Amino acid sequence: MATLCYYLTALLGMTILSLPPGNITLLWLPAGIGLIMFMQIGLTAGPLVFIASLAANYPSMTASGLDAGVLHTVVAATIDTLASGLAALLVQRHLPQGLCKSWDTVSLLFWACLLPMGLSSLLLCSNLWWGGYISLEQWNYYFQALFLADSLGILLIYPLYLSLRGLVLSQLTWPKFVVLTMLFALLSVVAAFHLLPGALYLCFPLLTFVALRGRPYHLGFALLLCVMALLMMASQDLGPFALADYDTGVVMLMSFVFCIAVVSLAIMLHQQELNEAIRIQAFWREKAIHDDLTGLYNRVHFLRRLDEERLRSERTKAPYVVALMDVDWFKKVNDQHGHLIGDRVLKGLADLMVKQLRQIDVLARIGGEEFALLMPNVSLNQARQALERLRSSLEQEGIQVNGRTYLITLSIGAMQADGAPVEILLQKVDTLLYRAKHHGRNRLEMDVAE
Numbered sequence: 001m002a003t004l005c006y007y008l009t010a011l012l013g014m015t016i017l018s019l020p021p022g023n024i025t026l027l028w029l030p031a032g033i034g035l036i037m038f039m040q041i042g043l044t045a046g047p048l049v050f051i052a053s054l055a056a057n058y059p060s061m062t063a064s065g066l067d068a069g070v071l072h073t074v075v076a077a078t079i080d081t082l083a084s085g086l087a088a089l090l091v092q093r094h095l096p097q098g099l100c101k102s103w104d105t106v107s108l109l110f111w112a113c114l115l116p117m118g119l120s121s122l123l124l125c126s127n128l129w130w131g132g133y134i135s136l137e138q139w140n141y142y143f144q145a146l147f148l149a150d151s152l153g154i155l156l157i158y159p160l161y162l163s164l165r166g167l168v169l170s171q172l173t174w175p176k177f178v179v180l181t182m183l184f185a186l187l188s189v190v191a192a193f194h195l196l197p198g199a200l201y202l203c204f205p206l207l208t209f210v211a212l213r214g215r216p217y218h219l220g221f222a223l224l225l226c227v228m229a230l231l232m233m234a235s236q237d238l239g240p241f242a243l244a245d246y247d248t249g250v251v252m253l254m255s256f257v258f259c260i261a262v263v264s265l266a267i268m269l270h271q272q273e274l275n276e277a278i279r280i281q282a283f284w285r286e287k288a289i290h291d292d293l294t295g296l297y298n299r300v301h302f303l304r305r306l307d308e309e310r311l312r313s314e315r316t317k318a319p320y321v322v323a324l325m326d327v328d329w330f331k332k333v334n335d336q337h338g339h340l341i342g343d344r345v346l347k348g349l350a351d352l353m354v355k356q357l358r359q360i361d362v363l364a365r366i367g368g369e370e371f372a373l374l375m376p377n378v379s380l381n382q383a384r385q386a387l388e389r390l391r392s393s394l395e396q397e398g399i400q401v402n403g404r405t406y407l408i409t410l411s412i413g414a415m416q417a418d419g420a421p422v423e424i425l426l427q428k429v430d431t432l433l434y435r436a437k438h439h440g441r442n443r444l445e446m447d448v449a450e
Ligand SMILES: Nc1nc2c(ncn2[C@@H]2O[C@H](COP(=O)(O)OP(=O)(O)OP(=O)(O)O)[C@@H](O)[C@H]2O)c(=O)[nH]1
Pocket: 293, 326, 327, 328, 329, 330, 331, 332, 334, 338, 339, 340, 341, 342, 343, 346, 367, 368, 369, 437, 441
């Protein structure tokens, strides 16, 4: 399959994407495909790449009628194969994680483009010169064109391969902004060739937009589409790059396309780094305020919210109630059924409380089997009803773990807040909780602030 892709993209390069009269390939996607074949199947890729390159190069290299066309085709195919193998080796060694940071673009440029493609372009040009295909004066020009075409093949295929790896077709999504951006990029290419040469530079901001907002494969496809459109049109007419000196025009065009690819890749990777940093920051921010076992808020966050509510209530005069709830005889649950079951009972209890309370209530686990509750905007009576309902439903239904019911009860102390500082308020509620325990557990003790 990959061999066929190699062959077909090689043909594409030598037909639609070639420039008359020199038959220069503007884009050599096989360089990227060969690299991936080596990375995927190792040395087995060697003969496959060789055959595909030979088959693709043979017609054009023998068409000129020069002597030893077969020999030079074999040499060219060997160079192509070695270049892909070397690029794969260097990429695996220097970019073992693939492309992660924007700085990796520089590594990719050096290890996958500059070194192996620079070397192979040097050898390929020497082979062409040796076979009489090009003159010594043309050597420099062909070297630049080959190098840019091969490097571009890698810059377009390798990131696309990385971003599609592991994805199945049904997982690909195409949000409207990506489709529209790609459409506008295509239009700007067409406009550049027919109306206004400067329109070509619109590709830069448009691709940057996809790099910032889209997924990596969006950029991969957008780049491929944009570059192919640009080069296809250029192969008919150099458009904005139709300079007085034809060869310079070709190299300028390829350099421009090369820069588009490099810059948008770097931007995409940088954006990925930023997104990852934001994701990690959000993860730790969430973790810092939550209790791992139950998913409820932790003590630190509860105290902060309580203080905020105190200040809010000072302004609005809205009443609020604070409760402390402690599981009775929880040690027995652990002792009889083990800590793991104890943990699950606590988690089940937390879920039950969340289900029974209102969304605006703030519930936290502030100790082993101790929970704290802030009920904003409630009267003492409303709070009493809600807490009683919670206590009695727990008493009757217990907590289900693995199909088994664990009957546990809660002692609760609660009071309407009076604007006292948080620590003092909690001390008072704790006294009520202690009273509930002292008076036999499984009960609610409530008080209005004095
Ligand atoms: N499984 C589990 N047990 C915990 C956790 N945190 C605290 N505990 C246990 O909770 C139990 C609390 O025991 P005690 O403080 O004696 O209280 P109690 O047995 O609930 O009795 P009273 O509170 O007096 O009704 C201890 O056995 C702790 O090991 C936890 O995260 N998971």
